[in-house]
Amino acid sequence: MKISIGNDHAGPDYKKAIVAMLQSKGHEILNHGTDVFDSVDYPDFGHPVASDVENKTADFGIVICGSGNGIAMTVNKHQGIRAALCWTKEIAALARQHNDANIISIPARFTSIPQAVEMVETFLSTNFEGGRHANRVHKIACQ
Structure with a gap:
């Protein structure tokens, strides 16, 4: 699987641990995140992840910021993204079973690194259930 990841200054350590886990499982990583703790703007790292998923350059995306909210709001501006x-x-x-989410947003200041790694493993290994949820997911897109 090809996974796109992006993070701001709250997430370099999270990204490092998540990428190590993903690479150990043979996944290809598109890294759009910062590796430094100097203040940066999360949209600069979220938009490329959303574009990768939107354009099918990546199968799934992972975004990380302090609360997880700002970067989730950013990526959800893209058509076809359900972060x-x-x-x-x-x-x-x-999020995968009922909402067919294609990007997971992680709040680095409110979860531990082991929790974040476990969430990503769960997210990527869980399938969308379809059925009654498919109609609801279809209604998410403004048409």
């Missing part, structure tokens, strides 16, 4: 702010593996599973 879910997750803080537990259960929410990550439901």
Whole structure:
């Protein structure tokens, strides 16, 4: 699988751990995140991830900022993106099962690195259930 990842200054350590896990499982990574802790603007790192998923250059995306909210709002501006702010593996599973989320947003200041890695593993290994959820997901897109 090809995974696009982007983070601001709150997430370099999170990204490093997540990328290591993903690469150990043979996934290809498109890295749009910063590696430094100097203040940066999260939209600069979120938009490229959303574009990768939107254009099918990547299968899924991962975005990380302090609260997870700003970067989720950013990527959700793109058509076809369904980013879910997750803080537990259960929410990550439901985001895939019920919402067919294609980007997970991680709040670095409110989750631990092991939690974040576990959420990403769950997110990527959980399938969309379809059925009654498919009509709802279809209604998300403004048409």
